Amino acid sequence: MGKKIKKEAEPPPKDVFDPLMIESKEAATVVLMLNSPEEEILAKACEAIYRFALKGEENKATLLELGAVEPLTKLLTHENKIVRRNATMIFGILTSNKEVVIHEFASLCLANMSAEYTGKVQIFEHGGLEPLIRLLASPDPDVKKNSTECIYNLVQDFQCRATIQELNAVPPLLDLLKSEYPIIQLLALKTLGVITNDKEARAMLRDNQGMDHLIKILETKELNDLHIETLSVIANCLEDMDTLVLFQQTGGLKKLLSFAENSAIPDIQKNAAKAITKAAYDPENRKLFHEQEVEKCLVALLGSENDGTKIAASQAISVMCENSGSKEFFNNQGIPQLIQLLRSDSEEVREAAALALANLTTCNTANANAAAEADGIDPLINMLSSKRDGAISNAATVLANMAMQEPLRVSIQNHDVMHALISPLRSANTTVQSKAALVVAATACDVEARTELRNSGGLEPLVELLRSKNAEVRRHASWAVMVCANDELMAVELCRLGALDILEEVNLSVSRKNKFSEAAYNKLLNNYLSLKYSLTGYLSSSNIISDGFYDYGQINPGTKLLPLKDLCLQEPSDLRAVLLVNSKSDVSPPPSMEDKSSDIGYGRSISSSSSLRRASKEKTNTGFGSPTEDKSEPTSGRNTALSKSTTREKRSRKDRGKKEEEKVKEEEEFAAAPKLAGEGSPDKEWYPPSDPGFCVYVYEVTKSVFPITNIKEQIEALAKYVAEKMGGKVSKEKLHDFSWELHISELKFQLKSNVIPIGLIKKGIFYHRALLFKALADKIGIGCSLVRGEYGRAWNEVKLMNESRKGLIGALPPPEVYIVDLMFHPGGLMKLKSKEADLYRYL
Numbered sequence: 001m002g003k004k005i006k007k008e009a010e011p012p013p014k015d016v017f018d019p020l021m022i023e024s025k026e027a028a029t030v031v032l033m034l035n036s037p038e039e040e041i042l043a044k045a046c047e048a049i050y051r052f053a054l055k056g057e058e059n060k061a062t063l064l065e066l067g068a069v070e071p072l073t074k075l076l077t078h079e080n081k082i083v084r085r086n087a088t089m090i091f092g093i094l095t096s097n098k099e100v101v102i103h104e105f106a107s108l109c110l111a112n113m114s115a116e117y118t119g120k121v122q123i124f125e126h127g128g129l130e131p132l133i134r135l136l137a138s139p140d141p142d143v144k145k146n147s148t149e150c151i152y153n154l155v156q157d158f159q160c161r162a163t164i165q166e167l168n169a170v171p172p173l174l175d176l177l178k179s180e181y182p183i184i185q186l187l188a189l190k191t192l193g194v195i196t197n198d199k200e201a202r203a204m205l206r207d208n209q210g211m212d213h214l215i216k217i218l219e220t221k222e223l224n225d226l227h228i229e230t231l232s233v234i235a236n237c238l239e240d241m242d243t244l245v246l247f248q249q250t251g252g253l254k255k256l257l258s259f260a261e262n263s264a265i266p267d268i269q270k271n272a273a274k275a276i277t278k279a280a281y282d283p284e285n286r287k288l289f290h291e292q293e294v295e296k297c298l299v300a301l302l303g304s305e306n307d308g309t310k311i312a313a314s315q316a317i318s319v320m321c322e323n324s325g326s327k328e329f330f331n332n333q334g335i336p337q338l339i340q341l342l343r344s345d346s347e348e349v350r351e352a353a354a355l356a357l358a359n360l361t362t363c364n365t366a367n368a369n370a371a372a373e374a375d376g377i378d379p380l381i382n383m384l385s386s387k388r389d390g391a392i393s394n395a396a397t398v399l400a401n402m403a404m405q406e407p408l409r410v411s412i413q414n415h416d417v418m419h420a421l422i423s424p425l426r427s428a429n430t431t432v433q434s435k436a437a438l439v440v441a442a443t444a445c446d447v448e449a450r451t452e453l454r455n456s457g458g459l460e461p462l463v464e465l466l467r468s469k470n471a472e473v474r475r476h477a478s479w480a481v482m483v484c485a486n487d488e489l490m491a492v493e494l495c496r497l498g499a500l501d502i503l504e505e506v507n508l509s510v511s512r513k514n515k516f517s518e519a520a521y522n523k524l525l526n527n528y529l530s531l532k533y534s535l536t537g538y539l540s541s542s543n544i545i546s547d548g549f550y551d552y553g554q555i556n557p558g559t560k561l562l563p564l565k566d567l568c569l570q571e572p573s574d575l576r577a578v579l580l581v582n583s584k585s586d587v588s589p590p591p592s593m594e595d596k597s598s599d600i601g602y603g604r605s606i607s608s609s610s611s612l613r614r615a616s617k618e619k620t621n622t623g624f625g626s627p628t629e630d631k632s633e634p635t636s637g638r639n640t641a642l643s644k645s646t647t648r649e650k651r652s653r654k655d656r657g658k659k660e661e662e663k664v665k666e667e668e669e670f671a672a673a674p675k676l677a678g679e680g681s682p683d684k685e686w687y688p689p690s691d692p693g694f695c696v697y698v699y700e701v702t703k704s705v706f707p708i709t710n711i712k713e714q715i716e717a718l719a720k721y722v723a724e725k726m727g728g729k730v731s732k733e734k735l736h737d738f739s740w741e742l743h744i745s746e747l748k749f750q751l752k753s754n755v756i757p758i759g760l761i762k763k764g765i766f767y768h769r770a771l772l773f774k775a776l777a778d779k780i781g782i783g784c785s786l787v788r789g790e791y792g793r794a795w796n797e798v799k800l801m802n803e804s805r806k807g808l809i810g811a812l813p814p815p816e817v818y819i820v821d822l823m824f825h826p827g828g829l830m831k832l833k834s835k836e837a838d839l840y841r842y843l
Contacts, residue, residue, distance in 0.1 A: 027052055027062060034071035039080045046075065046086030053093040060094055061101075069094070069105045073112045100140050107135055107146035114153035124154060129163055136172040141181050148176060148187040155194045164195060170204040177213045182225065185217075189229035196236035205233075206243045215252050218259055228267045235275030244285050248292070257297045266306030273301055273312035277319050286323040294320065295329045302337040307346045314338065314352035318359045327367065330360055335370045342379035347388050354383060354394035361401035368402045377402070377415055384420040384436075389429040396424060396435035403442035417443055418452040425461035430470040437465055437476035441483045450490050459484070459497055466502040471514070474506065478516035482523045488546065491527035492563065500524050500531070501558065531561050537788030541799075544778045548688050550755065551579040551771055554788060565686050568755045572748040578755045579768065581775045582691045583698050693759025697725060697772070698779050706780040714782055715798055715820060716827035722773045723826035726764035730823050740765050767794035769822040784820070795840065796820045797832065 024030055030052075033045040049068065052059050063069075068090075075087035094105060110128060113119035123129075128150075135147040151169070154160040176188035192210075195201040205211070214237075217223050217230045234256065237243045247253050260272030276294060279285045298320065301313035317334060321327040338360075341353035357376070361368040371377075376398070383395035399417065403409040417439070424436035440462060444450045453459065462484070465477035481499055485491040494500070503521040507513045525532035526543060533539050534555045550564050553576045567578050701721060708714045723729060730738050743763040747756050758772050767788070773796050774786040785797045799815035819837045821828035830837035 027059075028066050031063070031066045031068045031071070034068065034075065039078075039083060042075065042078070043080065043082045043086060046072075046083060046090060050086060050090050050093065053090060063090075063094065064101060064105070069108060073109050076109075076113075100138075100143065103135055103138060103143045104140060104146065107132070107143055107150060111146045111150040111153070114150045120154055120157060120160070123150070124157070124160055124163075129154065129160065130167055133164070133167050133169045133172060136169075136176060141179070141184065144176065144179070145181070145184050145187065148173075148184060148191060152187055152191040152194070155191060161195055161198055161201075165198065165200050165204065168204070170195070170201060170210070171208050174205070174208055174210050174213055177217065182223075185223075185226055186229060189226060189233060193229060193232045193236065196233055199240065202237050202240045202243060205237060206240065206246060211237065211243065211247055211250070211252060215250075215255060218255065224265065224268075227263075227265070228271050231268060231271035231275055235271065235278045238275055238279030238285070239282065241282055241284055244279055244282075244288060248288055253288070253292050257292060257294060261297045261300050266304065266309050269301055269304060269309045270306065270312045273298065273309065273316045277312065277316040280316065280319040280322075283322070286320060286326065289320060290323050290325045290329075295326055295334065299330075299334050299337060302334070302341065307344070307349050310341060310344070310349050311352040314341065314349075314356045318352075318356040321356070321360045327360060327364060331367050331370050335360060335367060335376075336374045339371060339374040339376040339379065342376065342383065347386060347391060350383060350386070351388050351391035351394060354380070354391055354398060358394045358397035358401070361398050364401075365405060368405060368408060371398065372402060372408050372411060377408075377412055381412070381415050381417055381420050384417075384424055389427065389432050392424050392427070393429075393431045393435040396421075396432070396439045400435070400438045400442045403439065409443055409445065412443055413446075413449050413452075416452075418449060418458055419456045421453075422456055422458050422461065425458060425465065430468065430473050433465055433468065434470070434472045434476045437462065437473065437480045440480040441476060444480065444483050445486075447487055450484050450487065453484065454490065454493060459490075459493060463494065463497045463499045463502065466499060466506065466517075471512075474512065475514045475516050478503070478506075478514060478520040482516060482520035485520065485523045485527050488527050488529075488548070491524050492531075495524060495528055495531060495561075496563075504557070530564075533786065533788070534561055539774065539786040541783035541785050543785075545581055545775045547582045547584050549581040549775070551767070552576075553578075564688055564755070568689065568753055570754060572752060572754050575754055577744050577748060579761075579771055580689060580691065580755050580757045581694065581771070582688050582757060583695050583779070584688075584690060689755065689757055691757035691759040694757060694775070695759070697721075697759060697776060701776050701780055705776075711782070712800055712829070714780075715784075715800075715829070718773065718776060718780075718782065719820050719822055719827040722769050722776065723822050725762070726769045726772065726822075727762060729826055732824055735823075738763065738765070740768075765792060766823060767792055770794035770796050773820065773822060796822070798829070800829070 024033075027049070030045050030048050033041055034049075036042055036045070049063060053063055072087050072090055075083055076091075078084050078087070091105075091109070094101075110123060110132070114123055132147045132151055132154075135143050136151075138144055138147070151164070155164055170192070173188045173192055176184050179185050179188075192205065196205060211234070214230050214234055217226050238247065244253075247256075256272060256275065260269055260276075263269055263272070276289065276298070280289055295317075298313050298316050301309055302317075304310055304313070317330060317338070321330060335357070338353045338357050341349050342357075344350050344353070357371055357380075361371055371380075380395045380398050383391050386392050386395070399412060403412055421436050421439055424432050425440075427433055427436070440453065440458070444453055453462075462477060462480055465473055466481065468474050468477065481494060481503070485494055485499075500521065503517055503524070506517045507521055525535070529539060529543050529545060530548075530550050530552065532543070534552050535557065537554060539545070548564065550567070552561060552567070555561060564580070701718060705714055705717045705721065708717060727738065727740065740763040744756065744761070747760055748754060751760075758768070758775065761768050761772075764772065770786055771794065774784060777784045777796070783798065786794065787797060788794050796819070798818050798820060800818055801815050802813060817832040818829040819832060819840060821830060821840060824840070830840060
């Protein structure tokens with residue numbers, strides 16, 4: 001067998017420290033070992049210190065001098081049980097030393113423990129506050145420092161703050177302000193800064209002349225490191241009216257303002273401005289501040305180089321301007337500086353400046369003008385793209401305030417505000433949404449602005465805001481929609497985007513609806529009369545039919561009404577014909593028509609119902625709120641209706657070549673009628689089909705019916721005219737033989753469309769005649785309503801004064817409602833609730 005070779009031991013790894021056995025004979029060395037991360041060393045070090053402390057009082061004092069308490073305090077919460085036990089045993093031995101030393105290290109231990117929430121709870125539950133407050137009067141500065149620090153940690157909790165007031169802690173804390181040790185003064189000020197958030201503590205501080213102590217600190221330059229915390233305490237105390245009055249009477253307020261304005265330390269200026277802000281929330285405090293001319297100080301602080309000071313001063317101004325005198329002061333001094341801050345590189349500064357401007361311009365046209373004159377519109381609009389929601393909402397508020405004045409609104413519109421509002425309208429922040437919608441409501445007051453909003457894509461997010469769960473967002477969005485729906489083009493587009501359906505749903509909810517949502521719903525319908533008539537079957541005398549109106553027929557709620565262009569491009573079908581009203585045409589008046597130089601033009605100019613309605617109103621003396629009611633008989637009683645002689649003259653003119661003229665006229669009308677089936681170049685802008693026949697109707701009634709001054713005779717004349725153009729009088733017995741359906745079918749075939757201009761219809765039934773009567777009446781200022789019935793019925797209602805009651809002294813009686821007969825006895829008037837009227841409506 002071979003000789004057994006002994007295996008050599010492997011060397012230790014290079015990255016491992018070789019074990020080192022240390023034998024120490026100095027207590028100082030062992031105390032240093034208390035900071036070791038190794039548990040075994042900590043346990044042995046604690047054990048050695050424990051044995052050393054047992055040997056006598058001198059050893060305990062030595063350990064205290066060596067600073068053993070601080071590392072031992074940390075070891076009380078160590079993960080290792082043995083380490084925790086040994087550290088606790090050492091404290092048990094050390095606390096048997098003299099009382100002052102016991103207080104010092106016991107308070108130090110509590111101060112360290114109070115840094116954590118669980119420690120605070122334990123100290124409070126075991127009644128630790130009362131002995132700690134007593135220790136504030138200790139002769140030992142370390143005890144005072146440790147006790148104050150522990151109390152400061154404890155009062156962060158509201159339960160401790162309530163208890164500390166009961167224990168009368170304010171006087172001993174005020175005494176600590178006289179200490180020669182800055183750290184004790186600082187801790188006392190911090191503690192007072194917390195507890196004076198409560199009203200009771202502020203009263204205790206005032207009653208114990210605490211404000212005098214604070215002012216003395218401010219007046220002592222050597223204590224400038226305490227000024228910041230001192231101002232924080234003063235800020236809390238000035239929220240109390242009695243304290244502010246006392247402060248003002250003793251000259252402290254002037255000193256504070258002078259100190260804030262003249263100090264070279266930014267944080268001091270900032271805290272001084274914060275003190276003013278907190279106190280100014282009370283109206284009486286604002287009044288006192290205004291009397292002390294605090295505005296000058298705040299304006300000076302706006303010029304500071306420190307952003308924090310600028311922010312604090314802006315916030316103070318935003319509160320102070322609740323006082324009318326202060327608001328007026330800042331008109332000339334303050335607003336220009338705030339506008340400059342809107343161009344700051346700091347988002348926080350811009351936000352604070354915008355907040356001050358928002359409050360300054362609210363219900364104050366002079367300040368709004370001042371902001372505009374200081375070139376504030378451009379930076380305000382730029383802020384709408386800020387990353388901070390507060391900055392956006394503040395800037396939007398200022399713009400809305402400025403837009404209340406037309407010259408400023410025009411200037412804002414010229415800065416492309418509608419495009420800038422798109423992003424805020426899409427924001428997820430409800431305040432931003434609300435303010436952005438408010439700006440839309442304030443600026444979309446003319447066609448150009450609304451067109452810009454639509455072209456920028458702003459209508460879609462605006463309509464979506466109507467669904468918001470936030471009441472203010474819904475209210476402002478409804479307001480904006482109501483403003484945007486002021487013209488038919490916008491109303492049609494808003495309805496296409498679903499605004500009408502959303503508003504209808506909102507208005508069904510008692511908790512979600514508001515006055516603006518109801519007004520917006522009505523405005524959409526009143527400016528999209530085609531949809532209103534199809535949905536409700538009713539147009540009032542104030543609903544003036546304009547060019548482009550079409551009667552599609554009755555539709556159910558929730559059903560979409562196709563635009564006129566889409567209906568015109570559809571092929572003819574067996575569906576009900578769509579009736580179109582359009583007087584826009586380039587056709588000249590017929591040669592036989594007299595007075596070609598009349599101010600009331602033909603074609604486009606004659607289609608303006610507003611001018612005719614104004615002319616009609618100029619003839620009236622009294623009114624009841626509608627065009628019909630505005631009419632009254634002339635005092636002379638002269639009857640200017642169509643006389644017999646006039647009728648004979650007309651008949652004589654008609655007799656001359658009547659058949660030839662009718663044939664030529666029909667040929668011209670069909671030749672002038674547009675190609676409705678989408679023929680022509682697709683690149684050209686689409687226009688509604690023209691209606692030369694209706695243009696002639698408007699011209700004729702303007703010449704013959706409009707000059708009649710008696711409203712009743714006007715209505716009768718217009719009714720006879722409409723009946724004549726729609727096939728004449730039809731007796732009840734021959735109503736079924738009146739072949740109007742065939743005539744309509746022929747028109748649909750000839751036009752290759754379901755859309756028929758009303759002027760082409762020569763045989764019309766109830767709903768044809770009622771629509772034509774309403775359209776012509778609106779052109780010449782006769783107030784009437786249009787009502788849809790069942791089974792193809794429709795009629796017009798007018799309001800007339802009771803002839804027998806005219807001339808009576810006293811309040812005028814309400815007008816009576818009549819139905820105009822356009823079929824059986826054209827021109828006849830039937831009282832609304834009479835049997836005759838019922839037969840006409842339902843026969």
